Amino acid sequence: MVQAAGLKRNGSHDIGPVRHDWDRSEAEAHYALPFADLMFRAQSIHRENFDPNHVETASLLSIKTGGCPEDCGYCSQSAHYDTGLKATKLMAQADVVATARRARDAGASRFCMAAAWRNPKDRDLDEVCGMVSAVKDLGMETCATLGMLTPAQATRLRDAGLDFYNHNVDTSPEFYDKIITTRTLQDRVDTLARVRDAGIKVCCGGIVGMGEEVEDRLGMLVLLANLPSHPESVPINLWNEVEGVPVNDTAERPDPIALARLVAVARILMPQSVVRLSAGRQYMTDELQALCFLAGANSIFIGDVLLTTKNPQRDRDANLLDRLGVKSRLNQVQPAAPQSAHD
Numbered sequence: 001m002v003q004a005a006g007l008k009r010n011g012s013h014d015i016g017p018v019r020h021d022w023d024r025s026e027a028e029a030h031y032a033l034p035f036a037d038l039m040f041r042a043q044s045i046h047r048e049n050f051d052p053n054h055v056e057t058a059s060l061l062s063i064k065t066g067g068c069p070e071d072c073g074y075c076s077q078s079a080h081y082d083t084g085l086k087a088t089k090l091m092a093q094a095d096v097v098a099t100a101r102r103a104r105d106a107g108a109s110r111f112c113m114a115a116a117w118r119n120p121k122d123r124d125l126d127e128v129c130g131m132v133s134a135v136k137d138l139g140m141e142t143c144a145t146l147g148m149l150t151p152a153q154a155t156r157l158r159d160a161g162l163d164f165y166n167h168n169v170d171t172s173p174e175f176y177d178k179i180i181t182t183r184t185l186q187d188r189v190d191t192l193a194r195v196r197d198a199g200i201k202v203c204c205g206g207i208v209g210m211g212e213e214v215e216d217r218l219g220m221l222v223l224l225a226n227l228p229s230h231p232e233s234v235p236i237n238l239w240n241e242v243e244g245v246p247v248n249d250t251a252e253r254p255d256p257i258a259l260a261r262l263v264a265v266a267r268i269l270m271p272q273s274v275v276r277l278s279a280g281r282q283y284m285t286d287e288l289q290a291l292c293f294l295a296g297a298n299s300i301f302i303g304d305v306l307l308t309t310k311n312p313q314r315d316r317d318a319n320l321l322d323r324l325g326v327k328s329r330l331n332q333v334q335p336a337a338p339q340s341a342h343d
Contacts, residue, residue, distance in 0.1 A: 238280025267296025
């Protein structure tokens with residue numbers, strides 16, 4: 001078996017500097033390590049960069065749902081597929097802020113706003129910037145995912161107070177055109193560069209279980225790790241079953257051990273990035289989530305719904321983190337009583 005770079009035969013490790021020159025074969029060698037060795041290395045690196053007993057909590061809201069012109073083969077919001085999802089207009093700012101306030105009071109420290117656009121029109125961006133500023137005033141970190149951006153649009157979002165911009169690469173360069181044809185991987189990388197140049201932190205990851213091979217999952221991580229700057233947040237999404245989309249024909253989620261291995265490799269390649277267990281956690285047992293935290297994951301989305309798919313309930317998450325002795329805002333606050341969106 002190939003010995004992974006930086007791992008000594010006695011099980012100790014050399015953490016070394018943050019790298020941007022990873023080779024696919026190195027990622028594959030890490031992934032193929034005996035499980036105990038891989039977990040030890042990932043956890044050791046995790047402890048060098050983070051509190052191992054803390055998990056970040058974020059909340060995600062679809063502020064404009066459906067009708068997207070892109071043909072992403074996994075997405076319920078694409079106008080190309082009949083998924084039974086009704087397209088909506090952009091939410092009113094007051095409703096967005098009220099939802100953010102409830103998320104904050106329930107334990108979220110970051111609030112993410114998602115709109116199903118290929119790219120935002122300037123008039124829509126005016127409204128989104130207002131939402132960003134208002135959510136920022138609640139004392140929360142702000143994140144948005146709105147599609148492709150121009151440099152000027154990225155600057156406007158920064159000036160409104162946006163902390164993070166999410167724009168996933170989704171999969172490996174080799175598998176990309178098998179799930180998306182309406183924009184290229186380079187389009188996505190260009191938007192990431194514009195966001196970074198504007199001074200906004202980057203949130204970028206992908207989806208596993210869409211029919212890709214292990215090599216594609218690792219190729220996605222290598223792509224992210226070799227960007228000029230690592231994404232500050234790396235969401236790893238499990239494929240969510242969506243009626244009416246092409247990915248249904250090829251989808252096969254990784255087994256639990258394979259997912260934990262992938263999280264560990266993400267931690268090794270991007271030691272200072274927050275690695276988030278994102279969509280698909282409803283398919284994960286408590287034991288698998290605990291294993292992923294041990295492998296270096298340190299962020300989750302809370303709330304019953306993520307965009308258009310299910311998510312574990314708040315009480316289940318709070319109970320799991322309590323049992324693990326993991327600190328988060330989730331187990332430091334009591335959720336507020338229900339209130340209307342206009343309160």
